[in-house]
Amino acid sequence: MNQIKTFLISAGIALISFSSMAQTKNEPEAYHKMIQGRSWKIVQKLNLPDSNVAHKVSDIVAAHYIDLNNIYTQRDSAKLSAALADSAVNKLHAPFLKQLSVYLNPAQVIQIKDGLTYGVLPVTYTAYLDMLPQLTEAQKKQIMIWLTEARERAMDAESSEKKHGWFKKYKGRINNYLSAAGIDMKKEGEAWQERIKARGKKS
Secondary structure (H helix, E strand, O other): HHHHHHHHHHHHHHHHHHHHHHHOOOOOOHHHHHHHHHHHHHOOOOOOOOHHHHHHHHHHHHHHHHHHHHHHHHHHHOOHHHHHHHHHHHHHHHHHHHHHHHHHHHHHHHHHHHHHHOOOHHHHHHHHHHHHOOOHHHOOOOOOOHHHHHHHOOOOOOHHHHHHHHHHHHHHHHHHHHOOOOOHHHHHHHHHHHHHHHHHHHO
């Protein structure tokens, strides 16, 4: 599978979606409706057998979106300093996950996290493994640790750009880590793209 193309497509969808969201933030009713729809799409992918539970989880996700938006709106209107806004956002994180855990198992909570961040973690991790088959188990573990940290940060970010920004930051850290281990990331990246092109010609 073309990992680069998959990543770009998912990122593109995210940017378009948040562009639409930004246009409705000044219209509370329209914004809430959009958030409810977005939350339901994330929850639907879990295929929960109990529709009542599914709707409760969707409401939790929607409320989290709205709570975050309220904080960022206050910050942007100068009613809240950036430091206080960051603190308020951080305080929402653990209670949100705790609420989800009432209805979902750990694997399902992870699916919600991936839904909030466009599935960037699994796509990126798979890409690293495909690009660098020589990675050791210790290196794979460290890559997953940093991508997981990125996802935790990204899921509460205010926009698509900021969400992807967190992953970009941590991918830079990962690339530096691998370079320090003697891996030529530029050379490996070019070789990987050639392998992807070769696969495309065979299919």
